[in-house]
Amino acid sequence: MAKAFQWIRSILFVIQMYIMLPVIGLIYLPWALVDRKGAYGGIHGYCRWVRWTAGWMIGLKTEIRGQIPTGEVIVASKHQSFLDIIMIASVLPQPKYIMKHSLRYTPVLGWYASRIGCVAVERGKRAEAMRKMVKDVKHGVMPGGQLVIYPQGTRVAPGVDAPYKVGTGVLYRETGQPCVPAATNVGVFWPRTGIYRKPGLAVVEFLDPIPPGASIDSMMTVLKDMVETRSDELMAEAGFVRSEG
Template sequence: MGYTIQWLRSLFFVGQMYLMMAVLAVYFTPWAIFDRRGAYAGVRTYCRYVRWSAKWMCGLHSEVRGTVPTEEVLIAAKHQSFFDIIIIVSVVPKPKFIMKASLRRAPILGWYAKRIGCVAVDRGKRAEAIRQMIQEVSHGDAPAGQLIIYPQGTRVAPEAKRPYKIGTAVLYRETGQDCVPAATNVGVFWPRTGIYRKPGLAVVEFLDPIRPGLDNDSFMARLENEIETRSIALMAEAGFDARLSQDQDDRSA
């Protein structure tokens, strides 16, 4: 019975979340058309609303730990579900993403993403995607801000493992900026797909910056170690044992 009630609460939450996206998009669009600050205000207001509504509708609280990046930096974040995007955008002043090119055609999201300077990359051959990414970042008209990339390239469930892709190292080298790793446990509560939202405390934690100057191998090894180690700790704090889940997957393979 408890699961059914929580599922229904989650269903209502998800429905109103997308409805509110449309409402706020209409409200902020006139400002956003003429001033990029309106686009930032719109996406930030929406993300803060989602965090607030998740808390009282689903019992899903959220918290940001560490120092929120406010300078022009590269943020390399663990990506488990839509909610980690929501949390990061709710606190970072000028977010812009490396995103799938297909999202440019998404209603509302596509236009606002373009307005805040997100970089759309076609998925395909890795070398071509990296070249496109560097060209867009270096020569596009995107404003200065916090460039957010997901090193594993997609959402990864808490129990899954995916390799870290070299594109993050290329951006780190080409931009010459600090890279701020970000760990999370949001996938324990908000899945990659589905309706059910589990009550608890979802956390995104910004870790110490990685300064420019490391070679690709050293940078990638450090980045993966820091993000995965801290994400595992955050998931354990939420009652999820990522190591145990992976061991079970290995035995059943």
């Protein structure tokens, strides 16, 4: 009975979450059209709405730990579900993401993403997009802020191992910006796919920055160790037990 009730709560939560996306987007649109601050305001407003409603509708509390990055930095985060995107975007002053090219055509979301300088990457053309992005950063074409990248390139379910891609290291070297690792346990409660959401405490934690100047190999080794170690600890804290073999 309890699980059936949680299913109903999850369905209602997901429905309102998608209804409120265009509603909040339209509320902030006049401001966003004339000032990029309005676009950030709309994104912060929507993401904080999702976090707030998750707390009382499905019993999923959210918590940000560590020092929130500001200024020109790369945020390299573990990616387990849509929730870690929401949580990170809710607190970064000027977030921008590397995203799938198809998302550019998503109503409301696509326009806001373009407005804040998100980088759309086509399948098979990631290296080309990276080169253009580095060039835009160096020449001041891209809006400033915190560039969020997922080193594993996709959502990875708890307990699943996936390689870290070198693109994060290349960005780190070419931009000369510090890299802030971020760990999470959100996938324990909010899965990669599906509607069912579990109650609990979802955490995103910003870790100590990796200063600029290290080699790509060294930086990637440190990044992986920091993110995976802390994510495993956060998932264990949430009650997740990694299966053996």
